[in-house]
Amino acid sequence: MPGGGRCPDCGSTELVEDSHYSQSQLVCSDCGCVVTEGVLTTTFSDEGNLREVTYSRSTGENEQVSRSQQRGLRRVRDLCRVLQLPPTFEDTAVAYYQQAYRHSGIRAARLQKKEVLVGCCVLITCRQHNWPLTMGTICSLLYADLDVFSGTYMQIVKLLGLDVPSLCLAELVKTYCSSFKLFQASPSVPAKYVEDKEKMLSRTLQLVELANETWLVTGRHPLPVITAATFLAWQSLQPSHRLTCSLARFCKLANVDLPHPASSRLQELLAVLLRMAEQLAWLQVLKLDKRSVVKHIGDLLQHRHTLVRTAFRDGTAEMETQEKQLQGRGQGEEVGNSSLGLPQGKRPASPALLLPPCMLKPPKRICPTPTVSTVTGDENISDSEIEQYLRTPQEVRDFQRAQAAGQATTSVPNPP
Numbered sequence: 335m336p337g338g339g340r341c342p343d344c345g346s347t348e349l350v351e352d353s354h355y356s357q358s359q360l361v362c363s364d365c366g367c368v369v370t371e372g373v374l375t376t377t378f379s380d381e382g383n384l385r386e387v388t389y390s391r392s393t394g395e396n397e398q399v400s401r402s403q404q405r406g407l408r409r410v411r412d413l414c415r416v417l418q419l420p421p422t423f424e425d426t427a428v429a430y431y432q433q434a435y436r437h438s439g440i441r442a443a444r445l446q447k448k449e450v451l452v453g454c455c456v457l458i459t460c461r462q463h464n465w466p467l468t469m470g471t472i473c474s475l476l477y478a479d480l481d482v483f484s485g486t487y488m489q490i491v492k493l494l495g496l497d498v499p500s501l502c503l504a505e506l507v508k509t510y511c512s513s514f515k516l517f518q519a520s521p522s523v524p525a526k527y528v529e530d531k532e533k534m535l536s537r538t539l540q541l542v543e544l545a546n547e548t549w550l551v552t553g554r555h556p557l558p559v560i561t562a563a564t565f566l567a568w569q570s571l572q573p574s575h576r577l578t579c580s581l582a583r584f585c586k587l588a589n590v591d592l593p594h595p596a597s598s599r600l601q602e603l604l605a606v607l608l609r610m611a612e613q614l615a616w617l618q619v620l621k622l623d624k625r626s627v628v629k630h631i632g633d634l635l636q637h638r639h640t641l642v643r644t645a646f647r648d649g650t651a652e653m654e655t656q657e658k659q660l661q662g663r664g665q666g667e668e669v670g671n672s673s674l675g676l677p678q679g680k681r682p683a684s685p686a687l688l689l690p691p692c693m694l695k696p697p698k699r700i701c702p703t704p705t706v707s708t709v710t711g712d713e714n715i716s717d718s719e720i721e722q723y724l725r726t727p728q729e730v731r732d733f734q735r736a737q738a739a740g741q742a743t744t745s746v747p748n749p750p
Contacts, residue, residue, distance in 0.1 A: 343367045343408065344415070365411065402448065403435050409452045416475065417467070423459050430455040434490050450478050450486045457487065461498045466505040470557075471513075503556060507542055510560055511535050514588040516568065523587055526575040529568055537567035540635045541603065547642055548606045550599065558593040561585065562600035570631035577628060610634050610641040 340347055341362035348363040361368055410431050414424040434440050434451060443451075453472040460467040469487070473480050491498055516523060517531045541563035545551050551559050565584050569576045581600060585592040604624040611617045611627055611634060622630070634641065 341365060341367050344411075400441075403432075406431055406435070406448060406452055409449075410455055413452060413456050413472075413475065417456070419456075419460070419465070423456075423463060423465070426462075427455045427459040430458060430490075430494065430496075433494055437493060440493075446478075446482065447486055449476060450483050451490065452476065453478060453483060454487045454490045458491065458496060458498055461500075462496075464499070464502070464505075466502075466509040468506065468509055471509070503542060503546065503551070504539060506556055507539055507560055507563075508535060510557065511538055511564055514564070514590060516588050522589075526572065527579070527587055529571055533571060534564070534567055537570065537631070537635065538564045540638065541567055541631075544606065544635070544638055544642070545599075545603060550602050550606070554599070555593070555595070558596040558599045561590070561593055561596040562603055564588075565596075565600065566603060566628060566631060569628050573629045577625060604628075607631065607634055609645055610638070613641045613644045 339349060339360070341349065341364065344362065344365045344367070346362055346364040349360045350363050351360060359368055407428055410427050411424055414427060431451065434455065440448070440451065453476050457467060457469060457472050459465075469480065469483060472478070473483050476483075490496075511534065512531075516527060516529055516534070519525050519528050538560070542551070542560060545559050545563060562581070565581050568584065569579070579587075581597060582592055585596075601624070604627065607627050608622060608624065611622050611630065614633075614637075617630060617633075620626070627634075
């Protein structure tokens with residue numbers, strides 16, 4: 335039967351009476367917390383003196399779980415409720431925390447790592463259930479350092495032998511963009527900068543997919559790419575009012591951090607859009623630049639697949655033509671390049687959409703200067719070096735006899 339009062343852990347009013355070892359007690363039906371314990375007597379002297387002993391004290395139940403572990407389990411449950419996760423997620427996260435705590439390395443870890451462990455177990459559970467949750471969200475809730483969190487996360491995954499799928503890029507876009515403060519007017523956000531969430535999210539997803547198709551996401555951290563795509567989507571929806579807004583001011587209005595490589599990702603995305611605009615005849619006459627092409631992002635995304643395929647096909651045909659010209663002349667690479675107007679020693683540049691940026695602009699590596707060998711074969715070889723080449727016992731004996739003969743020769747004095 336429901337009892338009165340509230341649960342001290344979760345605040346629920348669903349308290350029921352339970353009979354445990356013939357002792358009545360109130361238990362929270364939501365979280366299982368024992369609100370009021372029954373009393374037990376453990377010895378005849380306690381019974382004679384009418385001393386009541388609680389169940390936990392009589393059995394030592396709390397001694398099996400350390401105070402640090404109890405605190406961690408409560409924080410796991412609290413974090414799941416703050417994130418409004420399903421009850422099954424909470425049970426799984428608690429089970430992972432208990433498994434990780436059995437390892438001596440985790441029990442002996444510092445308090446900072448134990449606090450991070452709470453978020454790691456919750457994040458692993460969400461990833462396994464394909465629940466959109468980022469590592470940055472957990473770190474902001476726990477006030478945790480991102481480097482410490484990521485290191486602990488990888489350690490727990492390896493320690494428990496878990497199979498954790500990576501977060502889908504589309505789900506990451508939805509989760510990240512939902513935290514932007516641009517979807518309702520406020521004193522810090524003027525009305526002309528407020529945008530509809532669904533429109534902005536839809537266009538951002540299309541731009542991120544375009545970046546993925548043109549090698550801009552491969553091998554990169556996704557957040558700078560998403561930030562640049564969100565900024566372009568936001569600008570293109572009302573370009574007349576927003577083209578003057580910079581990326582740094584946009585992030586300040588949205589109340590998000592500006593990732594350092596986001597400016598580079600923005601320039602790469604604009605270069606891809608300009609390449610696509612070259613495939614449309616009615617945009618060629620406008621002579622677009624990186625600023626004016628933002629006005630036509632909607633049209634470019636509408637025909638995205640066709641324009642990308644055309645750019646790939648034209649680039650491939652261009653490369654094949656250049657290769658045929660080089661092979662047809664038969665005068666070496668230098669002659670072929672000079673006939674194409676290229677400096678000698680360099681091959682024609684590949685189209686921008688065919689290769690990842692790391693291959694279009696490879697990092698400069700300083701090759702060590704090769705040392706010229708001056709070995710002639712007449713150099714003296716020391717005894718220690720000779721011993722490295724001895725293989726059979728006979729070779730060792732011959733070498734020892736030669737050494738003894740040499741020493742005897744040097745010990746005989748010269749005749750007067």
